[in-house]
Amino acid sequence: MYQSLKKIIKGFMPSGFLNKNETLLRSCIAFFYKGGTYQCNLCGFKLSKFVVTENFGSICPKCGSISRNRRLWTLIKDTLKNKKVLHFSPSHSLKEQIQKANTKEYITTDYLGEFQAMKKLNIEAIDEPDNYYDVIICYHVLEHVAQDRKAMQELYRILKPNGVCYVQTPFKEGDNYEDNTIVTEADRLKYFGQEDHLRIYSVSGLSNRLQEAGFKIDVLDYEEDAKNVLGFLKKESVIIASKN
Template identity: 30%
Template sequence: MFLLKALLPVQTRLRLRSYSWWARGWFYRGKEVYCPLCQGSFQKFLAFGVEKRPHALCPKCHTLERHRLLWLYLQEQVQIEHQPLAVLHMAPEPVLQEKLKRLPNLQYRSADLTSPLAMDQVDIQALPYPDASFDLILCSHVLAHVPDETKALQELRRVLTPQGKLLLQARIFTDLPLTLEEAQATTPQQRLQAHGQADRFRKYGLDFAHRVSAQGFSVESVEYAKTRTPQEQRHLGLAQQEIIFVATPSPHGAP
């Protein structure tokens, strides 16, 4: 398997993977649940993650609860399919990227430090884009994996227009009042032991919104899954603990 991965071009591997997902989606077809991203109906969503969250993974497009929630928010609150917007998508999720790239009303760029899926290879701590370049920035489950969170947030604010929106998602450890950062965890193994992942530099606590606002943003925590009934939440595969943090540049500016 490793040799096959090394020999095949990235795009070929991605195409083969999408074929396997399509076949799995066909196997699970049904009417119990619906994925708004691939618009498929299935018997169920599948368990996923180290902790094996039930009802999480779309069997066809491989998206998770947070992806489906974000797409619904973009459709319903941002009017993403109709508004003319310049969009920056950090660490793009494959299915969401493909949907956004096809929208003719968007000026869309995706960016990541290493991912071959991204249109631009960039460091979020030193973005190459001019000031006030984007009306909307999507940044989902990225900041915990960035060495200097302050630099990243300041750069995101710099390239955002004054009326723009930064949509953030992050895993919040609700048992932590304050974000946990272990300064001595400098190696991947130490970070794995301290934070649960080798590339995670911090475990976000309940102070996440405050940390973002400290870098010149006004932040609203949106529990968007709760706009649906429990029956709709299950049908769409949404998780109540997923929050969308809507950050807009504060008129007072960064400190």
């Protein structure tokens, strides 16, 4: 229903209006999902069901948040006060909450102009000082980066001692899968799962690479939660990379 409602609304409203009024549009769609079984922990909306998609799992119809954003929020929400936070490729719903979290400094960054952000930083050569950020969010970024080892060294460099970098990418079982001869969009989609992905990491493969860059690694592996009020993916892993 979510997709057909979106289609109907897009059919009779000009796109400029829609971009400016996304919040209004979402509120209209969310009306049909109102209920008391589930709740989005980012916008607070209580709903009868989430919008379920194949690629992203459950989407909140009101704020557009996906599982990984809601899960990350449960991890970081009480840790951000007076912290300097750098957020790569920031989703709108998560960004809105972090902006209200009394951080000391909150910088959002995007390289390819796909997300609304304050700075354009190249993760392979980050134009930020050493030992600066307390918290870095680097979700679904590294699989797009050619020199990913360099990027990890850069993340380590700008993270403060005792700082924490939250890392996630799509994951596979076993080892990382990487092949520099796979270069066309069609092949990348076929072998890496998306046209602009350059590899698929495994949790252990990415953890090892982050360790090589100097990070200490903790992995949080989530399994299905029977109640699942917050609409999380059945399985999800988050890598917590910290600096001593």
